Amino acid sequence: MKKLTPVFIYSAAILLLLVVIGIVAPNTLENVTANMQSFISTAFGWYYLIIVTIFLLVCLYLFITPVGRIKLGKQDDKPEFTRASWIAMLFSAGMGIGLVFYGSAEPLSHYAISSPTGEIGTAQAIKDSLRFTYFHWGLHAWAIYGIVGLILAYFSFRKNEPGLISATLKPILGERAKGKTGKLIDILAILSTIFGVATTLGFGASQINGGLSYLFGVPSNFLTQVIIIIIVTILFITSALSGLGKGIKILSNANMALAFLLLAIMFFVGPSLFILNIFTDTIGEYLQNLPKMSFRLAPLNEENRAWINAWTIFYWAWWIAWSPFVGIFIARVSKGRSIREFVFCVLLIPSIIGFFWFASFGGSAIAIEAKGDAVVSALALEESLFGVFANYPLGTVMSIVAIILVAFFFITSADSGTYVLAMMSSNGSQNPSNGLKVIWGILLTATALVLLYSGGLLALQNTMIIAALPFSVIMILMTISLLKSLSKEVKDMALQPKVK
Numbered sequence: 001m002k003k004l005t006p007v008f009i010y011s012a013a014i015l016l017l018l019v020v021i022g023i024v025a026p027n028t029l030e031n032v033t034a035n036m037q038s039f040i041s042t043a044f045g046w047y048y049l050i051i052v053t054i055f056l057l058v059c060l061y062l063f064i065t066p067v068g069r070i071k072l073g074k075q076d077d078k079p080e081f082t083r084a085s086w087i088a089m090l091f092s093a094g095m096g097i098g099l100v101f102y103g104s105a106e107p108l109s110h111y112a113i114s115s116p117t118g119e120i121g122t123a124q125a126i127k128d129s130l131r132f133t134y135f136h137w138g139l140h141a142w143a144i145y146g147i148v149g150l151i152l153a154y155f156s157f158r159k160n161e162p163g164l165i166s167a168t169l170k171p172i173l174g175e176r177a178k179g180k181t182g183k184l185i186d187i188l189a190i191l192s193t194i195f196g197v198a199t200t201l202g203f204g205a206s207q208i209n210g211g212l213s214y215l216f217g218v219p220s221n222f223l224t225q226v227i228i229i230i231i232v233t234i235l236f237i238t239s240a241l242s243g244l245g246k247g248i249k250i251l252s253n254a255n256m257a258l259a260f261l262l263l264a265i266m267f268f269v270g271p272s273l274f275i276l277n278i279f280t281d282t283i284g285e286y287l288q289n290l291p292k293m294s295f296r297l298a299p300l301n302e303e304n305r306a307w308i309n310a311w312t313i314f315y316w317a318w319w320i321a322w323s324p325f326v327g328i329f330i331a332r333v334s335k336g337r338s339i340r341e342f343v344f345c346v347l348l349i350p351s352i353i354g355f356f357w358f359a360s361f362g363g364s365a366i367a368i369e370a371k372g373d374a375v376v377s378a379l380a381l382e383e384s385l386f387g388v389f390a391n392y393p394l395g396t397v398m399s400i401v402a403i404i405l406v407a408f409f410f411i412t413s414a415d416s417g418t419y420v421l422a423m424m425s426s427n428g429s430q431n432p433s434n435g436l437k438v439i440w441g442i443l444l445t446a447t448a449l450v451l452l453y454s455g456g457l458l459a460l461q462n463t464m465i466i467a468a469l470p471f472s473v474i475m476i477l478m479t480i481s482l483l484k485s486l487s488k489e490v491k492d493m494a495l496q497p498k499v500k
Contacts, residue, residue, distance in 0.1 A: 004425075005425055005426060005427060006183060007183050007186045007187055007190065007424070007425050007427075008425035008426070008436070010183075010187050011187050011190040011191060011194075011425060012439070012443060014187075014191060015191070015194060015443050015446075015447060016443075018447065018450070019446050019447060019450045022450030022451065022453060022454045023450060023453070026450075026453055026454035027454075029450075029454045030454050030458075030462075033462035033463050033466060034458070034462050036462070036466050037461070037462035037463075037465045037466060040317075040465055040466060040469055041309040041313045041314075041465065042309065044469065045297055045305075045308065045309060045313050046297055047472075048312075048313055048316040048317065048320075048472070049294065049295055049296075049297060049312070049316070050295070051472060051475070051476060052140050052143070052144060052294075052316050052319075052320075053140065053294045053295065054479075055140075055143045055144055055146075055147045055475070055479065056139055056140055056143035056294075058143075058147060058479055058483070059143045059146050059147055059150075059343050059347060060343075062150070062339050062340075062343055062486075063339075063340055063343040063344060063347075066490070067339060067486050067489075067490060068338065068339045068340030068343070069338060069339070069340065070154075070158070070338065070339050070486070070489065071158070071336065071337070071338050071339075072150070072153040072154055072157050072158060072331075072334055072335060072336065072337050072338070072339065072342060073153075073157035073158055073335045073336050074157075074158070077157070077335060077336040078336045079334075079335065079336035079337055080333065080335055080336065081333055083345070085253060086333055086334070086337075086345075087345060087349055087350070088253050088255065088256040089329075089333050090145075090149075090326075090329075090330045090333065090334075090345075090346060090350070091255075091256065091349075091350050091353070097200050097203050097204040097207070097406055097409045097410060097413060098137075098200065098203065098318075099137075099259075099354065099357055100207065100385065100402060100405055100406050100409065101203045101204075101206075101207050101381070101382065101385075101406075102133075102137075102381075103357060103358060103361035103362065103385055104361040104362055104364065104365035104376070104384050104385045104388045105365075105381045105384035105385065106129075106133050106136070106311075106358070106362065107129040107130055107133050107358055107361075107362025107363070107365065107366060108129070108362060108365040108366060108369065108376060108377050108384060109129075109377065109381075110125070110128060110129035110132055110133065111125050111126055111128075111129040111366050111369065111370075111377075112125075112366075112369050112377040113377055114307055114310075115128060115129070115307075116128055116129075116132045116304070116307055116308075116311070117304070118301075118303065118304060121370075126278065126366055126370070127278075127281065127282055127285050129362065129366065130278065130282040130285075130286075130358060130359060130362060130363070131282050131285040131286045131289060131293075132293065132311070132312075133358045133362060134282065134283070134286040134351075134354075134355050134358065135286065135290070135293045135312075136311065136312065136315040137315075137351070137354045137355075137358065138286070138351040138354065138355065139290075139347055139348075139351055140294070140316070140319075141315065141319045141351075142346055142347045142350055142351055143347060144316075144319040144320055144323050144475075145319065145322070145323055145326045145327060145330060145346065146330075146342070146343060146346040146347055147323075147327075147475070147478075147479060147482075148323040148324065148326070148327025148328075148330075148331075148475065148478065149326065149327040149328075149329075149330030149331045149334065149342075149346065150331075150339065150342055150343070150346075150482070151168050151327070151331075151478045151479070151481070151482045152165070152168060152327050152328055152331035153330070153331035153334045153335065153337075153342070154339075154482060154485070154486075155167055155168045155170075155482075155485075156331060156335075156428075157331075157335045157336075159485070161428075162427055162428030162429075163328060163331065163332065163423055163424075163428035163429075163430060164182070164186055164424060164427070164428040165185055165186055165189040165324060165328075165424070165474060165478070166178070166181075166182030166183070166185045166186050167182075167428065168478050168481055168482070169182070169185065169474075169477055169478060169481050170481070171481045171484045171485045171488075172477060172480060172481050172484065185474055186424055186425075188470050188471055188474060189324040189424060189471060189474065190324075190421060190424050190425060191467055192320070192321045192323075192324055192467045192468060192470075192471040193321070193322070193324045193325040193417065193420060193421060193424070194421070194443070194444065194447055194467075195321055195447070195463050195464045195466075195467040196318065196321030196322035196323075196324075196325060196464055196467070196468075197322070197325055197413060197414065197417040197444060198444060198447040198448040198451060198463075198464075199318065199321070199448075199451075199461060199463075199464045200322075200410075200413050201229065201232075201410065201413070201414060201444065201445070201448040202448050202451060202452050203382075204232070204406055204407075204409065204410035204413070205225040205228045205229045205232075205410075205448070205452070206225060206381075206382040206452075207382045207385075207406050208228050208403055208406050208407060208410070209221075209224050209225050209228060209382065210380060210381075210382030210383040210386065211382075211383075211385075211386050211399055211402060211403040211406070212224075212403070213383065214383045214386040214387065214390075214399070215386065215396070215399055215400075215403075220380075220382075222452060222453060225452060226449060229445055229448060229449060230445070232407060232410050232411060232414070233414070233441060233442075233444075233445045235411050236410070236411040236412075236414040236415045236418070236441065237418070237437070237438055237441040239251060239411055239412075239415045241434050241437065241438075251408055251411055251412045251415065254408060255405065255408050255409055255412055258401060258404060258405045258408060259357075259405060261401060262398060262401050262402060262405060263356070263357060263360055265394055265397070265398055265401070266360050266361055266364060266392075266398065267360050269392045269393045269394055269398075270360065270363070270364035270367070270392055271363065271364060271367045274363055274367055275359050275360050275363045275364070278359055278363045279355065279356055279359035279360075279363070282359065283355060286355075296308065296312075313465070314461060314465065316468075317464060317465040317468035317469075318461075318464055318465075318468070320468040320471055320472050320475065321464045321465075321467050321468040321471065323471070323475065324420070324424070324471065325416065325417055325420045325421075328420045328423060328424065329416045329419070329420050330346065332423075332430065361385065361388065364388055364392065365384070365388045368388065368391045373391055374387070374390075374391050376388055376391070385399075385402060386399050386402070389402070414441065414444060414445075417440070417444060418437045418438075418440045418441045418444065419432070419437060421440040421444070422436040422437045422440055425440070451463055
């Protein structure tokens, strides 16, 4: 393994300090993170809503203007992966475990437990539950990933800069992007990535545990989750060592196949006509209400504001915390795509797949609850999906497929995460050393375990929201940097004499 960089040393030191505090004083860590999270959600809610909507508008601007023709690479570069494999990889890295974890749990929660508009158990609550779920997992979420991925791909492959967050700020920072300022930015990006991925690993371990508990009576506790995380850690490190073109690509394709299998079974054994009707109707509701939802903060209604903090602000922070990891990974596999193709595929295709996923699993869950067949909403979040399956034919089969799918998503998320972290901590190397991947894999696992130990999923969420705030500022600077560079490139192209 090559000499360790200062970025790696400082990032690893901060994480090790957190791990030690989490082991020695878990209650202190939980209280501190909870207080910080509460302050950020309350004081910066307006900020999150505005900047995330701006990122979406910038993506749309890049799609419809002539700059969309510019390639992420040289104009004659060809894509490295087929479009199907490319979409499978960005989808697996971008959503993964979250789709399975929240597939039925989120729409059901909005319908039966806590509605975004204050109504529960009504026909309107069904519509509200799905349109707000679409809002959280749709265009805004993918705009966050898309803008970071696009910027990194543009500077890496078109401007020949290293694959680092700091390198994208060269147009506005100049040579400081290579100095201490740049290193600080890369450290913040690594920390944000660690907490974002660790949260996902925590969700994955909890849901695998929940499924095993619901089906086979396996104890649902921290010890079981430790065993699950250790087993999956061995698997994802093995996959990471096999390289991007083998392990991650194969597992991503397998993920998509399993996900579509599970979706197809749910659709056909579930209330198919209801799913199609509610999907069509709520897509319209989502599009009609998109501007209103984008800026909805409910400053005069404490109950609704608490809901927004717990759901919308949490999601925006989660996607921002994940964006350096997903962005770098998407950039790495997107060489040769045009900006227009990139924006279209990254924003639209995963969003539509996600909408139908939530309509199918969420709609099936709501149908059970609305008819009074069962009270699935009383189950823990991680058991909700398995409670839904139990009320339909082939329930056990779907549960087993779901557990395997979560495990595969778990592996690809951690696998991609170790690759990206190793890349960011080795001066943007496109092929980081295996030793570095193993070290980051172990640190990822340790961080997830400590956060689960100190306060379960809540501690994971709190830490991630805290980590997202400083990186959101870096994202704003990255966007300004991209627009500045594109503007200069368009002017330069206009000044070039046309070839007859």
